[in-house]
Amino acid sequence: MLRVEEIEAGYGGARVLRGLSLSVAAGELLCVMGRNGAGKSTALKAIMGLVRPSAGRILLDGVPIEALPAHRIPRLGIAYVPQGRRLFAELTVAENIEIGLMTRGRGTETRERVLSLFPRLRDRLAQVSGTLSGGEQQMLAIARALCLEPKVLLLDEPTEGLQPSMITLIRETIMALKSTGVATVLVEQRVEAVLSIADRVSFVVNGATAETLDAARLTPDAPQFRQYVGV
CATH class of the missing domain: 3.40.50.300 (P-loop containing nucleotide triphosphate hydrolases)
Structure with a gap:
């Protein structure tokens, strides 16, 4: 591989x-x-x-x-989750996920599959990502990467x-x-x-x-x- x-x-x-x-x-x-x-x-x-x-x-x-x-x-x-997460801190959880989906042209099915891995993010889609806890930010960083499939x-x-x-x-x-x-x-x-x-x-x-x-x-x-x- x-x-x-x-x-x-x-x-x-x-x-x-x-x-x-x-x-x-x-x-x-x-x-x-x-x-x-x-x-x-x-x-x-x-x-x-x-x-x-x-x-x-x-x-x-x-x-x-x-x-x-x-x-x-x-x-x-190839998806990358760097040390320190590197989220778009001023964007919402949903917007960060959307950026991940755009990279390889993925859509709703991929989005739902990723959110099923991190149900807590589904409850915070409208929240600005910079206000998440450290653990939630790491979840989002991984979720955004997984949006590339x-x-x-x-x-x-x-x-x-x-x-x-x-x-x-x-x-x-x-x-x-x-x-x-x-x-x-x-x-x-x-x-x-x-x-x-x-x-x-x-x-x-x-x-x-x-x-x-x-x-x-x-x-x-x-x-x-x-x-x-x-x-």
């Missing part, structure tokens, strides 16, 4: 990604873990065309996309700063998406959350993939978490 092959990228003269590779198949959840500054968020931005790789390839269903402009990537079916979903620390009930809801939603064939790349730092939902875990160090393992082979006290994620 999605393959990233030895990409290099950065900001100005600062190189962040140094030959990073990863892949995720339909219906699979790949978790990307690493210390702050390892390049996890930059990798997602590179996939979305927001950071241009200087080397390497990014392929969707075998077709290179690394040279495409950023506005083309979502239309191919994506093949691939990129999630950058979606549970950061949320209360346990919201974390559980988002985890259940991600698991439900797996069953529909969506390929999910999740950046996450919470070990227990990762092991409960991931199929594979890629550990990123200094802008490169150090190791990728089946989640079933890992336990919370596995040495990889201390080596690649611990402070």
